[in-house]
Amino acid sequence: MPDATFLDSTELVLNMGPQHPSTHGVLRVILKLDGEKVLGTDCVIGYLHRGVEKIAENRTYVQFNPYVDRMDYVAAVSNGLGYCLAIEKLLNVEAPPRAQVVRVILAELNRIASHLVWLGTHALDIGALTPVFYCFREREAVLNIFEKYCGARLTTHAFRIGGLQYELYDGFEREVKAFCDMFPAKVDEYEELLTRNRIWVGRLVNVGVLNAQDCKRYGVTGPVLRAAGVEWDLRKAQPYSGYEKYDFRIPAGRNGDTYDRYTVRMEEVRQSLCIIRQAVETIPEGPIMAKVPKVIKPPVGEAYVSIEAPKGELGYYVVSDGSTQPYRVRVRPPSFVNLQALDRMVRGGLVADVVAVIGTLDIVLGEVDR
Amino acid sequence: MAATPWEGELEQELKAHFGESIIQPATYLGQNFAVVKPEAVPSIIAWLHDAAKFDYLVDITAVDWPKRPERFDLVYILYSFSRNERLRLKTAIADGYRPQSIVATHVTANWLEREVFDMFGIEFAGHPDLRRILMPEDWQGHPLRKDYSILEQDKHWVQDHLGIESGQ
Numbered sequence: 001m002p003d004a005t006f007l008d009s010t011e012l013v014l015n016m017g018p019q020h021p022s023t024h025g026v027l028r029v030i031l032k033l034d035g036e037k038v039l040g041t042d043c044v045i046g047y048l049h050r051g052v053e054k055i056a057e058n059r060t061y062v063q064f065n066p067y068v069d070r071m072d073y074v075a076a077v078s079n080g081l082g083y084c085l086a087i088e089k090l091l092n093v094e095a096p097p098r099a100q101v102v103r104v105i106l107a108e109l110n111r112i113a114s115h116l117v118w119l120g121t122h123a124l125d126i127g128a129l130t131p132v133f134y135c136f137r138e139r140e141a142v143l144n145i146f147e148k149y150c151g152a153r154l155t156t157h158a159f160r161i162g163g164l165q166y167e168l169y170d171g172f173e174r175e176v177k178a179f180c181d182m183f184p185a186k187v188d189e190y191e192e193l194l195t196r197n198r199i200w201v202g203r204l205v206n207v208g209v210l211n212a213q214d215c216k217r218y219g220v221t222g223p224v225l226r227a228a229g230v231e232w233d234l235r236k237a238q239p240y241s242g243y244e245k246y247d248f249r250i251p252a253g254r255n256g257d258t259y260d261r262y263t264v265r266m267e268e269v270r271q272s273l274c275i276i277r278q279a280v281e282t283i284p285e286g287p288i289m290a291k292v293p294k295v296i297k298p299p300v301g302e303a304y305v306s307i308e309a310p311k312g313e314l315g316y317y318v319v320s321d322g323s324t325q326p327y328r329v330r331v332r333p334p335s336f337v338n339l340q341a342l343d344r345m346v347r348g349g350l351v352a353d354v355v356a357v358i359g360t361l362d363i364v365l366g367e368v369d370r
Numbered sequence: 371m372a373a374t375p376w377e378g379e380l381e382q383e384l385k386a387h388f389g390e391s392i393i394q395p396a397t398y399l400g401q402n403f404a405v406v407k408p409e410a411v412p413s414i415i416a417w418l419h420d421a422a423k424f425d426y427l428v429d430i431t432a433v434d435w436p437k438r439p440e441r442f443d444l445v446y447i448l449y450s451f452s453r454n455e456r457l458r459l460k461t462a463i464a465d466g467y468r469p470q471s472i473v474a475t476h477v478t479a480n481w482l483e484r485e486v487f488d489m490f491g492i493e494f495a496g497h498p499d500l501r502r503i504l505m506p507e508d509w510q511g512h513p514l515r516k517d518y519s520i521l522e523q524d525k526h527w528v529q530d531h532l533g534i535e536s537g538q
Contacts, residue, residue, distance in 0.1 A: 217478065301372070
């Protein structure tokens, strides 16, 4: 006779992570399962908490600038852009036109690099081994441009409050154009591997659905929101850094499932290329730094500035007390807010889909935990 | 440059509905915000959500001003997709005051309020699951308070869990 109590117990609590390859860092998810079905989840985060917001209060405005790169480290340029824009808002200065265009080019290159990391690792999670090598090959080309421009590949510290530190290197335009010419064929290559792949489609369609209404309730932004059919992108809704000058489209999905998020991000990569092409043709001459005092002391006040980072709305709420150090810096991280929707997306699904959904949310734990 | 009074349709409506609870509607650097009474926050946010289409809660955070009697500023950042407009609500609360949770209106407030609790020790009344979120559950102290030095740590926690005298 088998043990009756054992047969009766249908609930199993499974611990996933924090050391698990598909959690993209140190995320721990406690899963409540009934067989293969997910009954509920609980995320345990904070393993990478470094107290970035506390550090900000103990550094000057300029000193804190490189720290923001360490949050979303696959999109460091975007982090830096958001921070510089926030402080510039408090100072009431604007970066000169040349700096703005260079910022757009680097930020869009970074969006491509970030989406490539997402695609490679997401496919790897689902069992497609090849795309990751392709993606990292092309990402290398982007990182080489970053390295030549500012000396760093990952935590770039590319921008300064008021503009740029470095003038463009000789051949920057040529290399960016060469990348733009080379890259579309590579995107086609990824799509050839995946878009109609039976296993890929089978694992992604109707998995982890999050509709538009739920996205808004959970505050989810970025490609996840757009995949649910909401054409909302801060670059269009509240343009910054001169994005209103470029002609591009906001791709949107329909069902809000994992497959739609894949197609939306692939199209976003193409749109980023389109922006870069326009920007690199129109880099104006002129200074790269606005008139910013040597010692940065914004007047007493506060501002919230947000940008469309590759993962969603990245916001900085900065309070100045008139001294050289920020009184408070609050980072509104897209990954943290988006991750909260994980439970909603996997509840009722299969345990194997949890891996797909974590991948499709495109979280970076450095940013979730700060 | 200081904050200037904010006048507009939305500000008029807010005042008409909530009267005395709206202490100071202001605008600074082109960003509108309203200082409101803490007990009115849930109803204002619910009204903004239902009637004024501020359907996206961007962020909740706090700022510590230890010298003030109402020690904390609680800040709610809201956005409306249809109006393409942002609005900040600020409310001053004393240490120990338990503001009402707004999870009923915005699900996303769940983690955001947990983070404010974790970092500042502000307890939200009616929150379904008020636990620490970034710091370890048994950690003592709230790191983003101004009287919490950047070098300070929970010595017992470090000794018990890491087996070392100091994490510094």
